[in-house]
Amino acid sequence: MSEKKREFYVVNHSVPRGDGVAKVTGQAKYASDVVLPGMAYAKLLRSPYAHARILSIKVGEAEAQPGVFAVLTGDRLEGLNPYYGHAVKDHPVLAMGKVRYVGEPVVAVVAVDERTAFQALDHITVQYEEMPAVLSVEQALAKGAPILHERTFAAGGFRGFEADVSAGRGTNICQEAHVTWGDADKAFAEAAAVVEGEYYYPMAYAYAMEPYVCVAEVNESGVTCYSSCQHPFIVRHDVAGVFNLPVSKVRLVVPFVGGGYGSKSYTKIEPLTAACAWKARRPVKLQLSVEEAVLTTRSDDALVRERTAVDAQGKLLARQATIYLNTGAYAENSPLVCEKAANRAAGPYRIPNARIDCYGVYTNTAPASSFRGFGSAQVTLAAESQIDEIAEKIGQDPLAFRLANVAERGEVFFPKSRPLDGDLKSDLKKVADLLGWDKPLPKGKGRAVGCTASDAGAYPVTSAAVRVHGDGSVSVLTGSTELGQGSHTIVAQIAAEEIGVPFEKVRVVGSDTAITPFDRSTGASRTTTLMGRAVLEACQDAVSQMRAMAADVLRCPVEEVTLMRGGVQRGADRLDWSQVLARYFGLPDGEVLGRAYLRKAGDLSQLPVFWELGCLGVQVSVDEETGRVHLEKLAVVGDVGLAINPALAEGQDLGAATMGMGIGLYEELIYDGEQLVNNSLLDYRVPRFSDLPEELHLALTENQDGVGPYGAKGGGEGSLNPISSALVNALYRATGVRLRRVPLLPERVWRALRDARHGRESCPAPTKQDAKSRREAG
Amino acid sequence: MSEGIPLFPLSFEVNGRAVELEIEPQESLAEVLRNRLNLTGTKVSCEVQVCGACTVLVDGLPVSACTFLAYEARNKKVLTIEGLAAPDGTLHPLQQAFVDESAFQCGFCTPGMILAARALLEERPLPTEEEIRASMDGNICRCTGYLPIVHAIQKAAQALRSRS
Ligand code: FES
Ligand code: FES
Numbered sequence: 001m002s003e004k005k006r007e008f009y010v011v012n013h014s015v016p017r018g019d020g021v022a023k024v025t026g027q028a029k030y031a032s033d034v035v036l037p038g039m040a041y042a043k044l045l046r047s048p049y050a051h052a053r054i055l056s057i058k059v060g061e062a063e064a065q066p067g068v069f070a071v072l073t074g075d076r077l078e079g080l081n082p083y084y085g086h087a088v089k090d091h092p093v094l095a096m097g098k099v100r101y102v103g104e105p106v107v108a109v110v111a112v113d114e115r116t117a118f119q120a121l122d123h124i125t126v127q128y129e130e131m132p133a134v135l136s137v138e139q140a141l142a143k144g145a146p147i148l149h150e151r152t153f154a155a156g157g158f159r160g161f162e163a164d165v166s167a168g169r170g171t172n173i174c175q176e177a178h179v180t181w182g183d184a185d186k187a188f189a190e191a192a193a194v195v196e197g198e199y200y201y202p203m204a205y206a207y208a209m210e211p212y213v214c215v216a217e218v219n220e221s222g223v224t225c226y227s228s229c230q231h232p233f234i235v236r237h238d239v240a241g242v243f244n245l246p247v248s249k250v251r252l253v254v255p256f257v258g259g260g261y262g263s264k265s266y267t268k269i270e271p272l273t274a275a276c277a278w279k280a281r282r283p284v285k286l287q288l289s290v291e292e293a294v295l296t297t298r299s300d301d302a303l304v305r306e307r308t309a310v311d312a313q314g315k316l317l318a319r320q321a322t323i324y325l326n327t328g329a330y331a332e333n334s335p336l337v338c339e340k341a342a343n344r345a346a347g348p349y350r351i352p353n354a355r356i357d358c359y360g361v362y363t364n365t366a367p368a369s370s371f372r373g374f375g376s377a378q379v380t381l382a383a384e385s386q387i388d389e390i391a392e393k394i395g396q397d398p399l400a401f402r403l404a405n406v407a408e409r410g411e412v413f414f415p416k417s418r419p420l421d422g423d424l425k426s427d428l429k430k431v432a433d434l435l436g437w438d439k440p441l442p443k444g445k446g447r448a449v450g451c452t453a454s455d456a457g458a459y460p461v462t463s464a465a466v467r468v469h470g471d472g473s474v475s476v477l478t479g480s481t482e483l484g485q486g487s488h489t490i491v492a493q494i495a496a497e498e499i500g501v502p503f504e505k506v507r508v509v510g511s512d513t514a515i516t517p518f519d520r521s522t523g524a525s526r527t528t529t530l531m532g533r534a535v536l537e538a539c540q541d542a543v544s545q546m547r548a549m550a551a552d553v554l555r556c557p558v559e560e561v562t563l564m565r566g567g568v569q570r571g572a573d574r575l576d577w578s579q580v581l582a583r584y585f586g587l588p589d590g591e592v593l594g595r596a597y598l599r600k601a602g603d604l605s606q607l608p609v610f611w612e613l614g615c616l617g618v619q620v621s622v623d624e625e626t627g628r629v630h631l632e633k634l635a636v637v638g639d640v641g642l643a644i645n646p647a648l649a650e651g652q653d654l655g656a657a658t659m660g661m662g663i664g665l666y667e668e669l670i671y672d673g674e675q676l677v678n679n680s681l682l683d684y685r686v687p688r689f690s691d692l693p694e695e696l697h698l699a700l701t702e703n704q705d706g707v708g709p710y711g712a713k714g715g716g717e718g719s720l721n722p723i724s725s726a727l728v729n730a731l732y733r734a735t736g737v738r739l740r741r742v743p744l745l746p747e748r749v750w751r752a753l754r755d756a757r758h759g760r761e762s763c764p765a766p767t768k769q770d771a772k773s774r775r776e777a778g
Numbered sequence: 779m780s781e782g783i784p785l786f787p788l789s790f791e792v793n794g795r796a797v798e799l800e801i802e803p804q805e806s807l808a809e810v811l812r813n814r815l816n817l818t819g820t821k822v823s824c825e826v827q828v829c830g831a832c833t834v835l836v837d838g839l840p841v842s843a844c845t846f847l848a849y850e851a852r853n854k855k856v857l858t859i860e861g862l863a864a865p866d867g868t869l870h871p872l873q874q875a876f877v878d879e880s881a882f883q884c885g886f887c888t889p890g891m892i893l894a895a896r897a898l899l900e901e902r903p904l905p906t907e908e909e910i911r912a913s914m915d916g917n918i919c920r921c922t923g924y925l926p927i928v929h930a931i932q933k934a935a936q937a938l939r940s941r942s
Binding site for chain 2: 022
């Protein structure tokens with residue numbers, strides 16, 4: 001689809017966001033603002049144990065409290081199918097028989113207001129019998145380890161890949177993925193140089209500022225949920241399964257979403273909220289707090305053992321990695337994270353031999369799932385650290401080494417996949433220029449670059465509808481959710497471009513599964529590419545229908561009608577679309593419906609839909625007294641094919657890099673035994689204004705080489721993926737000390753510097769102390 | 779509402795209009811604004827006075843409405859995001875600059891961000907970039923990476939200055 005387009009009127013311009021006024025005036029409605037008549041409120045009682053059998057639950061006293069409408073437990077779900085999951089149906093609506101992590105919902109109380117519901121929780125008694133728990137991957141895989149899930153599960157309908165389900169087969173392995181090509185063992189035996197190491201990428205919390213919230217209503221027309229979710233169609237599927245309903249009877253409405261970053265992908269609290277509404281026979285709102293949101297979804301932390309080999313010419317020869325992901329108590333989307341981590345572990349290089357083994361492992365901790373760039377950030381810490389390590393080992397500059405080994409545009413660098421549809425080599429050069437790669441630096445400062453390519457776009461099934469109204473204005477019906485990434489602005493720009501109307505005349509009707517056509521998901525950076533293209537094709541469909549209508553009213557063959565911007569012409573006759581419609585329908589109104597369906601076919605038949613590239617450079621300063629690492633310069637190049645809205649594309653790049661910097665420097669969820677100790681913003685420190693680098697360069701590469709509209713492809717995750725490794729590499733270049741885990745907490749860095757002075761290697765395992773030092777760092 | 783808790787009267791001014799209410803003593807200003815007055819532009823996120831999403835102005839000063847007792851606002855003037863634009867709907871220069879500079883994505887931090895910035899500009903009409911970063915440090919934005927917000931505040935400062 002990389003038609004080199006004429007000049008653009010609306011597309012490729014930084015038009016102000018369509019949702020701007022609503023968002024700056026407080027009028028924008030989020031799911032947390034939804035109030036339905038007669039609505040009640042739910043609160044949850046959560047498990048205090050990591051692994052325990054539920055012996056009994058006494059709820060009578062709570063039910064008797066004034067203002068309490070219903071109390072729901074796992075054994076009061078008769079009539080519903082209590083397990084759901086798009087990948088593996090292992091997730092109960094409420095704990096059934098046993099609990100698998102501290103914080104798992106056990107009882108829900110529905111009452112007239114939140115406070116009454118909350119107070120009623122005190123009147124519930126649950127008796128547990130504690131069981132041995134596994135709190136780390138190591139414990140979970142040990143011989144004779146207690147098993148979280150004793151039975152096998154049905155595969156969910158939306159796994160996103162074809163591999164077998166491992167969950168429930170007598171071990172704690174939730175999913176495994178293996179990727180091999182060439183002969184890695186032979187290559188390592190013949191290599192000129194090899195580096196090897198173990199790396200740890202932490203558990204993180206996306207902190208979407210709007211915590212999970214759902215308002216549900218169940219009546220004779222079915223189930224309706226207003227939810228702060230990214231993938232309403234997949235949630236619809238899960239809710240329909242729980243309630244035994246056809247999907248037409250389940251309606252998911254997604255108002256504005258207060259941040260997602262992957263953490264609102266797939267189903268969260270919707271089945272539970274709907275079950276509460278069903279039991280209480282009235283609309284119910286379940287609003288989680290930040291503390292509860294962390295217990296709902298975190299990212300998979302990852303232990304990666306990797307080695308990398310080069311030949312005598314400095315060409316990469318082989319990579320081998322074993323990856324353990326801590327998936328937590330339920331699968332959620334971790335099977336796909338596992339798959340993606342395996343695919344992304346070798347990096348965007350020309351490597352003749354590779355062997356990657358990845359295991360997603362159940363533990364008695366909060367469930368892990370998607371997080372922006374999922375899988376990639378976890379494995380890139382190891383992969384890109386080792387690129388610098390091996391370059392140094394053979395005496396090469398890390399940038400020159402990357403330029404010599406990175407995959408070329410058009411090269412198939414990952415077996416049986418789409419050739420690289422971007423130009424990482426020139427992106428790396430651009431980043432190096434912006435950073436001033438060759439300029440000398442004083443002691444205590446260091447620079448590094450990093451790059452990644454992620455198989456993005458998920459499975460390409462997307463549809464869209466475009467209505468051209470009698471007055472020439474346009475409505476776009478899109479199932480993509482507006483998470484802040486600007487999807488509603490971008491599709492409006494495309495419609496304005498294609499129908500030939502001003503941007504202001506386009507209204508976007510956002511995801512409501514009862515109204516908007518099917519879209520698999522809003523994630524994997526797929527919206528611009530796939531929804532953008534569906535909207536473009538739906539516009540073209542509308543335009544060709546209107547051209548035929550024009551031929552009809554002008555009484556001529558269609559070939560004689562030529563298209564002009566916003567209408568048609570034939571000889572001296574010019575008609576804009578509203579005139580075409582008015583004359584065709586004989587009324588000053590009426591409409592044309594254009595539609596498009598995308599599927600895995602044609603130029604979308606080869607996966608991935610596109611390679612999402614990440615390319616950036618950092619310059620850090622290190623305070624040897626305190627161990628504080630400060631990002632002072634950041635350069636990001638977004639290789640996006642064509643930016644439908646350059647300001648939004650750059651905004652995504654900066655946002656993702658900032659989020660990645662947070663994990664690189666101070667974000668980490670800490671378990672102390674069974675207990676997550678820092679699930680509050682008081683203790684979990686995210687980037688703030690004062691962390692903004694002093695010097696920032698954002699640039700775009702626009703080669704129109706994607707399969708999206710006008711050659712566009714997705715962005716928004718890329719710059720998160722390589723930043724941790726870049727920080728680690730820059731710290732090394734500043735101090736000569738290499739850490740193989742992030743975040744680079746001051747205390748951790750300070751200790752490593754001290755150990756280096758005393759000639760010790762330092763890479764401590766997570767400790768309680770870390771939580772404390774993070775707090776102090778904040 | 780919970781039984782047995784005595785209600786007591788609260789009178790204050792919200793966005794230029796006098797308001798008289800009966801509230802429970804423990805209600806936060808955010809609860810009163812959102813639940814009783816339906817002013818849902820005030821957002822609640824961390825609930826522990828860290829993120830700034832719930833920032834509103836009380837007698838011109840920024841407070842975290844999530845932990846500020848509504849009772850403490852008695853006889854005071856509260857400004858929320860709904861009260862910032864001119865009565866005819868013309869956006870305040872800060873609002874306009876946030877739109878022009880794409881200074882938000884999801885928008886959940888935006889009402890609090892704009893009100894905190896408004897308090898800053900009242901105190902320092904032409905802040906330096908460093909002053910902006912320091913003074914806004916109590917407002918978290920998880921989407922933007924902050925730079926466009928800094929630009930928006932600078933732009934609004936210029937606009938306000940040329941207006942006066
Ligand atoms: S919600 Fe009040 S400061 Fe975060
Ligand atoms: S715009 Fe989303 S948190 Fe700031």
